[in-house]
Amino acid sequence: MLGEILHILAAAIISWILFVTVDIFFKLPETGGVSGASAIARDIQAGGGALAGGTMMGNIVCSPDASAGTLLAACGVYVAGIPGGLAAALMVFIGNRICHDPGYAGTTGAVIATFVIYGFTLVGFAATDFVAGMVIAILSIQGLSHAHASRLLARLWRVRQ
Amino acid sequence: MIALYVVAAIAVFAALRAIIEKNTGRKLPYANVLNFAVAGALVLLLDHPLSLVAAATYFVGSTLEANAIASTYAGGGKR
Amino acid sequence: MITALEVTFGLIALAGAVSAALIRDSYGKLVSLGILVAGVLPFIVDRGYLDVAIAVSLIAPIATxxxxxxxRREER
Incomplete structure (x- = not known):
């Protein structure tokens, strides 16, 4: 009982680091991929946040990026092991193209996450821990406080530059 | 089993915050958290290869919906 | 499904329906309809109708x- 909760928290931290690293590596905070992402960034800035972090949050809303790739890869590993994770990466790629997004952040994130999650299942984690952990990680970015989350993302983006 | 309870609790929290928030641009990130939670819950509820397809279809479809709402809210442009 | 989960997802669907009826802003109404679909979908999957779930999740965004x-035409 307590061990499972600790596993979920550890999985949340691992997947948070994974998807934020991949997103910032693919320069998501730089420009809004579609016009809706810039509108969300404007509203978040009006609510007291930073523009670069708001742009990245808008891109997460408007197109499946590395966070969606991590979630679906965790689901795929839970259902069918490594082939399931790679099938999830293919579906993220199709979803990117449906949403007019030219980037490869989602596909790359899904492929990396498949191998990371499969590696952790060998150590004693369950794939369901990563599904719940990814939902907690996305809650910490998009669901608690937009102002603080966007400032944190903007600070990380300045380090990348 | 705990994973399913965690996901369901986050889903109801995100839904309530999305309803309470007034501004459309700040409403959409909360709805996005709800979509993540429901897509995770679909796979955790039923362990079958086709439920992965259902979760991916739901996630891509709801992302497209949020994308269309945000683009129209921004004032037209590409949908 | 476990009763606690049924109550949780039913609460999400009911909250989406009530807020879609009460909110005046048209974008807010559409977001509430998305919340309604999100609450209904776990019940479909729990019964095992995965094909119905795939069809619903394809039809809902197209309707939106x-x-x-x-x-958009009304705003112009």
Whole structure:
């Protein structure tokens, strides 16, 4: 009982680091991929946040990026092991193209996450821990406080530059 | 089993915050958290290869919906 | 499904329906319809109707896009 909760928290931290690293590596905070992402960034800035972090949050809303790739890869590993994770990466790629997004952040994130999650299942984690952990990680970015989350993302983006 | 309870609790929290928030641009990130939670819950509820397809279809479809709402809210442009 | 989960997802669906009826802003209404679909979908999957779930999750965003066309024409 307590061990499972600790596993979920550890999985949340691992997947948070994974998807934020991949997103910032693919320069998501730089420009809004579609016009809706810039509108969300404007509203978040009006609510007291930073523009670069708001742009990245808008891109997460408007197109499946590395966070969606991590979630679906965790689901795929839970259902069918490594082939399931790679099938999830293919579906993220199709979803990117449906949403007019030219980037490869989602596909790359899904492929990396498949191998990371499969590696952790060998150590004693369950794939369901990563599904719940990814939902907690996305809650910490998009669901608690937009102002603080966007400032944190903007600070990380300045380090990348 | 705990994973399913965690996901369901986050889903109801995100839904309530999305309803309470007034501004459309700040409403959409909360709805996005709800979509993540429901897509995770679909796979955790039923362990079958086709439920992965259902979760991916739901996630891509709801992302497209949020994308269309945000683009129209921004004032037209590409949908 | 476990009763606690049924109550949780039913609460999400009911909250989406009530807020879609009460909110005046047209974009807010569409977001509430998305919340309604999100609450209904776990019940479909729990019974095992995965094909129905796939069809619903394909039809719902297309319906929203058609409504958005009408919203845009009204604003002009």
């Amino acid at each position: 896009i058609f409504v958005l066309l009408a919203v």
